[in-house]
Amino acid sequence: MTEGDGRQRPVRILLVDDQPLLRTGFRMVLGAEEGLDIVAEAGDGVEAVDLARRLLPDVVLMDIRMPRMDGVAATRAIVDARLPVRVLILTTFDLDEYVVGALRAGASGFLAKDVPADDLVGAIRTVAAGDAVVAPRILKRLLDRFAQALPDPESTLPHALSTLTEREREVLVQVARGLSNAEIARALTVSETTIKTHVGHVLTKLGLRDRVQAVVLAYESGLVRPGA
Template sequence: MKPIRVLLADDQQLLRTGFKMVLGTEADLNIVGEAADGVEAVEMSRRLLPDVVLMDVRMPRQDGVAATREIVAQKLPVRVLILTTFDLDDYVVGALRAGASGFLAKDVPAEELVAAIRTVAAGDAVVAPRILRRLLDRFADLLPDPNASPPTRISTLTDREREVLVQVAKGLSNAEIAQALMVSETTVKTHVGHMLTKLGLRDRVQAVVLAYETGLVRPGSP
């Protein structure tokens, strides 16, 4: 298998060095570059096309949220994994809305960092829906007015797909959704796949964010 190509984006050289030491011991991971700010992160993502960018939030010239948004807008085949402080940056929700595939605390254990990179490179997200929901509840004031008209693309979903979207946003796994809807887990996976495709979303993380934005799920709802 081809090694996973990783770009490090952090304004602190010491942290980049630490990440390199950890990731350099993994045979399937290859550090292809280092960026010291968001502008460099975007430029190097465009030039190097890494599989995953480990993106710090607070950087000079351009922060990680803006850099993530630009990478996604350019439709680069690059996935972004946001790095944040232990107490959660207020920018995290914005980063996820911008198209990040998830986030990690900077003090995450090495084995979790490595596993997260592999997960993101494989096309999945690394934020558990329940954790993301708590984040969105906490930062609900950063989201658009839930009473606003929902995007027209939501109307493309079938009733069942919309129901699955709500269950995903509530933090249920495929197995739990299957039990709640009294269908097979395979059926749920099919509905989730169709829902993501119709909405133009990369993963379940973006589905949860969209469910909040459209008011399908409200902060603090059961």
């Protein structure tokens, strides 16, 4: 992200958590980092959506359980409004079905609240750059664990899947199984650059923002079955 004069501009962050003490801790950590700027804080989802609309931060650090509107609903509202804003979920150490709901709503990833500071900063920069921060293997375990929360594949099979070539569909399945581009390339005996191209085509054709959404769609469409 660069300014008009070519200088790198700070990543603008909206910090959302209903516990002021936690917000203070995150503000202290992030405020000490060059290139990160906390533009506002919110204590619930309603306030978060309003601030996201008005301020258009690059990244929203979003808590899950909050009064008035939880993080899942707030994430969905931000994504549905097509704001140029990406959401990074902050949750407790124990993973739960709310995380799956938030990822399905369009979040770009999630982190535990006790994540090391360096990992938090790196994740924010990654999300701001347009990538996801949930490792596919972690997401696969989440979806396996909470498969009952996903809709019936027969009712959600997206028509867009028919636009994929056989190889693109094969790559999507491998992505959903948690393989990296390099691992898929070795499995299919092609170059990693070729796989990157296929992944890009898959995301474009299916209207997805990142690999996280691709994994979720693969499960919801029935391409990959929980536990398989």
